[in-house]
Amino acid sequence: MTKIDPAKLKKVSVSLPFGIGSAEWEADPTERRAAWSLYVELVTRIAVQPLETDQGLLREALTSLYNLFPVTRQVLKDAGPDVGASRDSVGGIAIAVLNNGLRPFLAKWHPLLQTWEAQRPPHLSPKEHERNWIEESQLRSELESLRKDLEQYANALAEIVGVDL
Numbered sequence: 001m002t003k004i005d006p007a008k009l010k011k012v013s014v015s016l017p018f019g020i021g022s023a024e025w026e027a028d029p030t031e032r033r034a035a036w037s038l039y040v041e042l043v044t045r046i047a048v049q050p051l052e053t054d055q056g057l058l059r060e061a062l063t064s065l066y067n068l069f070p071v072t073r074q075v076l077k078d079a080g081p082d083v084g085a086s087r088d089s090v091g092g093i094a095i096a097v098l099n100n101g102l103r104p105f106l107a108k109w110h111p112l113l114q115t116w117e118a119q120r121p122p123h124l125s126p127k128e129h130e131r132n133w134i135e136e137s138q139l140r141s142e143l144e145s146l147r148k149d150l151e152q153y154a155n156a157l158a159e160i161v162g163v164d165l
Helices: 029-043 058-066 068-079 090-117 126-131 136-161
Strands: 010-016 021-027
Touching: 010 090, 010 136, 021 029, 029 068, 029 090, 029 136, 058 068, 058 090, 058 126, 058 136, 068 090, 090 126, 090 136
Parallel strands: none
Antiparallel strands: 010 021
């Protein structure tokens, strides 16, 4: 087992979304590297960028969110067990965000949007068809709420890494 130099530990205190609460612990270099990887994946996606009414496709936003699952799994697998699985660890936080935040959102909206997409007439573009969907504004509203929670998660990851926002 690798010994961790106490000087390389960084005490962090983060506030988390999705009912996870807050956590405080000393993040080691393994957790900080994993947090950096997760942070970069998160902030470079549409997931944490506002999606204005006249911009983008809802399908693209949902796909971007869905793709956080395999990315997060890979980061955690690559980091190994030292990244943790408890509530006060990068691994535990990442798993909770997937299971408490993203999974319920996607489980609700993915099949509803998929059903609507299957009804698109050939003469309408995907964007026009989305605009005609009665649920479009509700999904955009919930997507914005989720985005704010993911932004809070990104800020927590930045705190763990030591990135100044």
